[in-house]
Ligand SMILES: CC(C)(COP(=O)(O)OP(=O)(O)OC[C@H]1O[C@@H](n2cnc3c(N)ncnc32)[C@H](O)[C@@H]1O)[C@@H](O)C(=O)NCCC(=O)NCCS
C-alpha cells in the first residue's frame with residue numbers, strides 16, 4: 010500500500026488529470042474539494058474565518074463568498090497565511106481519514122491531489138511517488154484567466170501565490186505535460202498509471218520475502234535457545 014502525491018500549479022490541469030484517473034478506477038482524494046467542505050456554514054473553520062476576516066466575506070445566504078475571500082488572500086501573503094493556518098489542519102485530518110478508508114476498502118494505492126504539496130514540503134515524505142501536472146507558463150496564465158474570468162493582473166497574483174511550476178519540475182518523480190491537447194494528456198496518464206500498477210506487481214513477492222526472512226530469524230533464535238539450555 011502506498012500514497013501518490015499529485016500536484017501542479019493553479020489551473021495547470023490537476024482536475025483534468027484526476028478525472029481520467031478516476032475513470033481508470035483509481036482512488037483519488039481531492040484537497041480542493043475537502044477545503045470547500047471544511048469551511049461550510051457553521052463549521053469550526055468557518056467560524057474562525059468570519060472572526061478573522063469579518064462578515065464582509067459572506068454571501069447573503071451566510072455562506073463564504075469564495076470570490077471575495079480569494080481576492081483578499083491572493084493579494085496579501087499574511088492574510089493567506091492566516092487562512093492556511095485555519096484550513097490546513099482540518100484538510101489534513103480529513104485527507105488522513107479518507108486515505109484510511111480507501112485502504113480499508115482494499116485499494117493498494119491512493120492518489121492525493123494536493124495543490125500545495127511542494128510548498129508545504131512536510132507532506133512529501135509520506136508519498137512513494139510524486140506526480141506533477143505541468144503546463145507552460147503562458148498556457149497556465151491564459152487558461153486561468155479564461156476559466157475564472159480574471160484580468161491578467163489578478164491571474165498573475167494567483168500564480169505568484171505558489172512556487173513557479175518550472176521550479177516544481179525537479180522536485181517531482183513523474184511529470185504529466187498538460188500544455189498540449191487533452192488527448193496527449195490522456196495518453197500520458199494511461200502510461201503513468203500502467204507504471205504505478207506494474208510497481209505493484211512486485212509487492213506480493215516483497216511481502217513473501219519479508220515474511221520468510223522473519224520466519225527464518227524466529228526459527229534460528231528458537232534453535233539457538235534450545236541448544237543453549
Ligand atoms: C481562497 C479560496 C476561498 C478561493 O476559492 P476558489 O473557489 O476561488 O478556488 P479553489 O478553492 O477552487 O482553489 C483553486 C486553486 O487555487 C489555489 N489555491 C487555493 N488556496 C491557495 C492558497 N492558500 N495558496 C496558494 N494557492 C491556493 C490552488 O491551486 C487551488 O487548486 C479557497 O481556495 C481557499 O479556501 N483556500 C484555502 C485552502 C487551501 O489552501 N486550499 C488549497 C488546497 S489545500
Ligand SMILES: Nc1ncnc2c1ncn2[C@@H]1O[C@H](COP(=O)(O)OP(=O)(O)OP(=O)(O)O)[C@@H](O)[C@H]1O
Pocket residue numbers: 017018019020021022023024025026041124152153156187188189190191194
Ligand atoms: N489539455 C487541455 N486543453 C485545453 N484546456 C484545458 C486542458 N487541460 C485543462 N484545460 C482547461 O484549463 C482549465 C484548468 O484546468 P483544471 O481545472 O483541470 O486545472 P486545475 O489544476 O485543477 O486548477 P485549480 O488549481 O484551479 O484547481 C480548465 O478550464 C480546463 O477545462
